[in-house]
Amino acid sequence: xxxxxxxxxxxxxxxxxxxxPNVELVAAADLxxxxxxxxxxxxxxxxxxxAEGICADPDVDALWISTPNQYHAEHTVLAARSGKHIIxxxxxxxxxxxTGRMLEAVERAGVSLVxxxxxxxLPPAPGAHAGPLCVSDTTHSLARRTEAPDDH
Numbered sequence: 001x002x003x004x005x006x007x008x009x010x011x012x013x014x015x016x017x018x019x020x021p022n023v024e025l026v027a028a029a030d031l032x033x034x035x036x037x038x039x040x041x042x043x044x045x046x047x048x049x050x051a052e053g054i055c056a057d058p059d060v061d062a063l064w065i066s067t068p069n070q071y072h073a074e075h076t077v078l079a080a081r082s083g084k085h086i087i088x089x090x091x092x093x094x095x096x097x098x099t100g101r102m103l104e105a106v107e108r109a110g111v112s113l114v115x116x117x118x119x120x121x122l123p124p125a126p127g128a129h130a131g132p133l134c135v136s137d138t139t140h141s142l143a144r145r146t147e148a149p150d151d152h
Contacts, residue, residue, distance in 0.1 A: 001062050002060035003028040003063070003064045004029045004064070005068075006029075006066075013066065026046065027048065028047050028048070029048040029051060029053055030047070031050075033049075055078050055079055055082035061084065061085060062085035064089075065088040065089065070094055072088055072092065072093050073094075073098035077101060079111075080106045081109060084111060086111065090116065091115075
């Protein structure tokens, strides 16, 4: 798993990810050198100074995008084209046109997209299956899948 944008919510999600036994946090990207240095020190993960860098990392299977809202579409399209599954902070985009471009890119690439609210410091919501990340319908998520999960 990788994180694009290690601001307040990205840092909260990083802590939650490291507490999950089935998630390996391997990389993060942020524009700020001090944030990248601190992230490397705390998590022992690689860091990048660009979205392109983290999207090119072959060890990043999925990307949590917590950049400012106006970059959600650009970063989602880039991640999808790079073959990454995507969890994006809400709101999914700042316009319906951007949302449409994002969904087209995801469908074309055959990857999954989930829009969620960062709740890394809260216990799982009732019925949530993603542990402390609280990615579920109760946290206003939207999942695009090509097949239904086995447990539903």
